[in-house]
Amino acid sequence: MSSAKITPTASVLSSTIKNLGFGLHLPSYTVLPSNFKQRYGCSQRRLCIMAKSLASNPLEVCAKASVTIPNKLGDCPFCQRVLMTMEEKQLPYDLKLVDLGNKPEWFLKINSEGKVPVVKLDENWVADSDVITQSLEEKYPDPPLKTPAEKASIGSKIFSTFIGFLKSKDSSDGTEQALLNELSSFNDHIKENGPFINGKEISAADLSLGPKLHHMEIALGHYKNWSVPDTLPFVKSYMQSVFSRDSFVKTRALKEDVIAGWRPKVMG
Numbered sequence: 264m265s266s267a268k269i270t271p272t273a274s275v276l277s278s279t280i281k282n283l284g285f286g287l288h289l290p291s292y293t294v295l296p297s298n299f300k301q302r303y304g305c306s307q308r309r310l311c312i313m314a315k316s317l318a319s320n321p322l323e324v325c326a327k328a329s330v331t332i333p334n335k336l337g338d339c340p341f342c343q344r345v346l347m348t349m350e351e352k353q354l355p356y357d358l359k360l361v362d363l364g365n366k367p368e369w370f371l372k373i374n375s376e377g378k379v380p381v382v383k384l385d386e387n388w389v390a391d392s393d394v395i396t397q398s399l400e401e402k403y404p405d406p407p408l409k410t411p412a413e414k415a416s417i418g419s420k421i422f423s424t425f426i427g428f429l430k431s432k433d434s435s436d437g438t439e440q441a442l443l444n445e446l447s448s449f450n451d452h453i454k455e456n457g458p459f460i461n462g463k464e465i466s467a468a469d470l471s472l473g474p475k476l477h478h479m480e481i482a483l484g485h486y487k488n489w490s491v492p493d494t495l496p497f498v499k500s501y502m503q504s505v506f507s508r509d510s511f512v513k514t515r516a517l518k519e520d521v522i523a524g525w526r527p528k529v530m531g
């Protein structure tokens with residue numbers, strides 16, 4: 264049985280989902296991963312104790328708040344990457360949603376750069392999704408999510424070429440072709456090595472790329488009436504594989520937020 268409670272405060276918006284499987288009194292604003300109970304099922308006493316300890320010390324995470332619906336997670340692909348990593352590793356977290364249009368004082372004290380995501384690890388607030396996900400891998404190695412170095416940059420130019428095409432006002436400037444070239448190389452890689460970048464199992468590179476492909480799909484669909492061509496079926500099946508994972512569904516941005524988030528880039 265689970266219950267959900269949304270509690271807004273002045274400039275922090277936090278979500279609470281309480282999993283009552285352990286009969287624990289969990290701290291407010293704790294999000295337990297969807298299959299936390301199955302994973303730490305009480306059949307083994309040691310695992311049960313470990314699960315209780317994790318549940319009572321959730322990781323604190325600052326992420327972007329929605330601009331369209333109160334108390335919802337916003338449209339930051341770097342935040343989703345971090346949250347997906349926590350979901351895949353079954354780490355309970357305490358989500359603090361930050362209004363980036365009106366950054367609160369407490370948040371700027373945590374991170375003077377004013378960017379999300381930020382996660383508290385060993386009493387220190389850590390910024391930047393690259394640093395955070397590497398730290399999570401070291402601290403919580405199970406399940407391992409590290410992508411081998413030789414595959415870690417597969418698909419890494421898709422996001423920048425998508426932005427170039429999205430911002431383009433000249434249909435013959437080559438930005439669409441640049442994106443298609445990157446997607447085509449990625450299609451070939453997944454065809455040979457898929458279903459994920461490192462083969463059978465999802466890994467860190469997928470958790471970084473998946474949220475960016477979600478932004479690409481929504482933003483280019485909305486602003487350019489564009490979609491991934493049928494000639495790239497492995498890109499499409501890859502997107503479906505990532506987008507259908509529990510860790511993705513639970514942390515994805517709302518379509519309306521993604522559209523609103525990219526508007527200044529399109530108009531600018």
Ligand SMILES: N[C@@H](CCC(=O)N[C@@H](CS)C(=O)NCC(=O)O)C(=O)O
Nearest residue numbers: 339340341377378379380391392393
């Ligand atoms: N390199 C950073 C990028 C983080 C980032 O750009 N976050 C955006 C939201 S998607 C942000 O906080 N923007 C606030 C601002 O620039 O004022 C990471 O990987 O975490």
